Amino acid sequence: MTKFLKPTGLVLVMMWLAATAVLADSHVYKLYVDGLACPFCAYGVEKKVGGLDGVEKIDIDIDGGVVLVTLADGATLDEAAAKQAVDEAGFTLRKFEAPNKE
Amino acid sequence: MSRRRPLSTRSVRFAALLAAGMVAMANPGAAHNPIFTPGPHVVYGGGLEVTIGYTRDRARGAGDRETGQEVELEFEYGLTADWTAELELPFVTKDLNDDGSSGLGDIVLRSRYRFLRLDTPGVQRAAAVLGQVKLPTGDDGRTPRLGSGSTDFVGGLLYGHESRRWYYNLAARYRLNTEGAGGLEKGDRQFLDIVGGVRPALTGYLEPDTVVFLELNWENAGRDRLNGAAVADTGGWELFLSPGIFATYRNVALRTGVQIPIAHGLDGAQPESAYRFKFEIKYTF
Numbered sequence: 001m002t003k004f005l006k007p008t009g010l011v012l013v014m015m016w017l018a019a020t021a022v023l024a025d026s027h028v029y030k031l032y033v034d035g036l037a038c039p040f041c042a043y044g045v046e047k048k049v050g051g052l053d054g055v056e057k058i059d060i061d062i063d064g065g066v067v068l069v070t071l072a073d074g075a076t077l078d079e080a081a082a083k084q085a086v087d088e089a090g091f092t093l094r095k096f097e098a099p100n101k102e
Numbered sequence: 103m104s105r106r107r108p109l110s111t112r113s114v115r116f117a118a119l120l121a122a123g124m125v126a127m128a129n130p131g132a133a134h135n136p137i138f139t140p141g142p143h144v145v146y147g148g149g150l151e152v153t154i155g156y157t158r159d160r161a162r163g164a165g166d167r168e169t170g171q172e173v174e175l176e177f178e179y180g181l182t183a184d185w186t187a188e189l190e191l192p193f194v195t196k197d198l199n200d201d202g203s204s205g206l207g208d209i210v211l212r213s214r215y216r217f218l219r220l221d222t223p224g225v226q227r228a229a230a231v232l233g234q235v236k237l238p239t240g241d242d243g244r245t246p247r248l249g250s251g252s253t254d255f256v257g258g259l260l261y262g263h264e265s266r267r268w269y270y271n272l273a274a275r276y277r278l279n280t281e282g283a284g285g286l287e288k289g290d291r292q293f294l295d296i297v298g299g300v301r302p303a304l305t306g307y308l309e310p311d312t313v314v315f316l317e318l319n320w321e322n323a324g325r326d327r328l329n330g331a332a333v334a335d336t337g338g339w340e341l342f343l344s345p346g347i348f349a350t351y352r353n354v355a356l357r358t359g360v361q362i363p364i365a366h367g368l369d370g371a372q373p374e375s376a377y378r379f380k381f382e383i384k385y386t387f
Contacts, residue, residue: 036224037224038134042307044146044386059307
């Protein structure tokens, strides 16, 4: 019985973790931004993209030129709005990746 | 009502030097622009950048010892992502041998338009035009004068290449001076700047970041004119080597540097620049 429960429990935990990750990712948009070279300049991205409706969090990876945008539950990010915000920050949106909805 | 004194050759020279220092150090400094060279980068659309700066310059020679200090408050607003409006309020203290004066200097209105922006992953190349007007708000009736008494104009072309590791900048400016206090018209000036910069450590967004710059600043001045006649011992050129540092954390920046004269071709006997020092704190809202 114990032999059966241990692997089953492990599988359940892993499934829960995976589900959590999928749910979390379902609110994260990935913006590939060209022209990002310095942290000080990236502040404009934080202000302009972070000011869009529903945005809860911004993570900026300058080396990768990637901006991760986390939205609140039920909110969505339009590519045109993201492009405009990035442009107003003084950069260029090269690629827009919406989260995979399960 | 300020008391006006007749212009002496010495005060003409000092006014010219003061103007040279002020325009050279009045650098529209947004984003990662170099310390003494105006760059093409602008604050983001709708953004406001506030700068408090301190500059100090000294010149010696021809029997004079001149020291200028300036505390300036500067506002830069992003009208769009590529166009800024800027206001510079200087409070100056000037010493010429045994005389000294202090107060509001000449207010500067400035605008930059970035007409070219080429973005690739991790690299931004940009070019901008610069327009600037210096208003005669400084008291020109004191000794030394706090302002030139003239309305002067600056136009410039600015280029910048900014990558994660390296920075390159080029700038060319022309300053058109008009007749100021006492019938003095300072010679027009030309400025050429070449800059290289490096970021020694590649840091992330919410980490302290530092860029080191080395600038070569060339300035040339035409002969001053007093009531239409050319003034002796004015005009000529100076070349500066200017190391500087730009340190930032998120939306706060510290900028500092010093201009060291390495060559000159000044006409006649006139004071030569000894150094120009600059320190700024910036905050972007």
